[in-house]
Amino acid sequence: MNKVPALRNAVIFSLAALVPALGAAQAVSAAAAQRLQALDANHDGVLSRYEYDSEAALMAMDTDGNGRISAEELQRYIGPGEQGGATASERIVGSDLDGDGQLSDEELRRSLGFRFSWLDKNKDGNVDLAELSAGMNTPMVGTR
Numbered sequence: 001m002n003k004v005p006a007l008r009n010a011v012i013f014s015l016a017a018l019v020p021a022l023g024a025a026q027a028v029s030a031a032a033a034q035r036l037q038a039l040d041a042n043h044d045g046v047l048s049r050y051e052y053d054s055e056a057a058l059m060a061m062d063t064d065g066n067g068r069i070s071a072e073e074l075q076r077y078i079g080p081g082e083q084g085g086a087t088a089s090e091r092i093v094g095s096d097l098d099g100d101g102q103l104s105d106e107e108l109r110r111s112l113g114f115r116f117s118w119l120d121k122n123k124d125g126n127v128d129l130a131e132l133s134a135g136m137n138t139p140m141v142g143t144r
Contacts, residue, residue, distance in 0.1 A: 031079055032133040046126035053112040058105060069103040078137075 038060060039051050061069045061077045075088035095103055095111035103111065119127045119135045 029129075029133045032129060032136050036129055036132055046128045047116075047132070048126055049113070049116050052116045052127060053109050057112065058108060061108070067105055069108055071101065074103070 036045075036047060039047055039054065039056055041051050041054070041056065042048075058069075061073050063073050063076065064070075069092075071087070071089040071092055074092060078088065078091075089101070092101065092103055095107050097107055097110075098104070115135070116127060119131050121131055121134070
């Protein structure tokens with residue numbers, strides 16, 4: 001009995017299983033690159049805390065201009081996310097100190113500060129594309 005065809009088939013099936021994951025990773029990376037480009041005010045390829053927690057971030061999320069971020073606005077900003085992942089409403093809960101179901105400017109900036117610190121894995125004071133990509137679709141938990 002020749003084990004080569006069986007091994008080849010196992011490798012092919014394993015690689016085929018990775019294709020959807022690679023497509024999802026590419027989509028996350030593209031979304032992260034767009035977000036980095038939109039917020040990178042000085043065009044140095046990384047986000048400082050000032051850029052991450054900026055008026056540009058608030059304006060990008062606050063599409064109706066009322067100074068508050070609703071679940072619908074947050075969902076549009078973060079994109080579809082992973083199937084079975086946290087919804088925008090569930091993401092807001094951890095940062096919504098007054099319990100109104102929306103994020104005020106203060107609540108958003110507080111949450112963004114926590115998230116920036118969490119994203120900055122190498123603690124250099126900046127979030128690069130790799131760090132931003134790794135944190136995409138991961139909601140903040142326990143920020144209250």
